[in-house]
Amino acid sequence: MDKLTLNRFSISMPGELARQLDAMSKARGFANRSQAVADMVRNQLIEHHGQMGNREIVGTVTLVYDHHRRNIQKLLTDIQHDHQELIIATLHVHLDHRSCMEVLAVRGRAGVVKRVANRLIAVKGVKHGKLTITETGQESTK
Ligand code: NI
CATH class of the missing domain: 3.30.70.1150 (ACT-like. Chain A, domain 2)
Known part of the structure; x- marks a missing residue:
């Protein structure tokens, strides 16, 4: 798959968590939930790669x-x-x-x-x- 092709999948989480996610996305200027979640995933990946000594x-x-x-x-x-x-x-x-x-x-x-x-x-x-x-x-x- 092309790395820029969007992959759509659904996420389930408690309603209160989703509400807070929306509030944070808005406060930080993300256009939507997907952008906010993708940004979090990128940050976690950077952290994860930092744990891998050879990376x-x-x-x-x-x-x-x-x-x-x-x-x-x-x-x-x-x-x-x-x-x-x-x-x-x-x-x-x-x-x-x-x-x-x-x-x-x-x-x-x-x-x-x-x-x-x-x-x-x-x-x-x-x-x-x-x-x-x-x-x-x-x-x-x-
Ligand atoms: Ni100095």
Whole structure:
């Protein structure tokens, strides 16, 4: 089947859940229930693929840290150089006198991306860190 051909099927759910689905679809600007459900399925698939260690994913790692903290920039840079095949772009923002935000665009196998993201986030002095996974677009059905 062509991946853009619509596949129609029916879903049963409690009335109250359906009512809340309609309210949320409307609030979020979806044209209908089907669009809202398809969006949820896509999000769940991205999450599911992120759990599969060998699957290629893309995403961003956001790090906020205190650049006065001894050695932190060297540590973060060393980890990034160890995995330069994974990191496709970086953005550095000086947030204020002390704080920096770094956003790394990453692409690679889910398991490796997560391991490197966790290493970066665990560096002492990183105040907040988060990996956000999105899709490569190759399997997009929208
Ligand atoms: Ni900075």
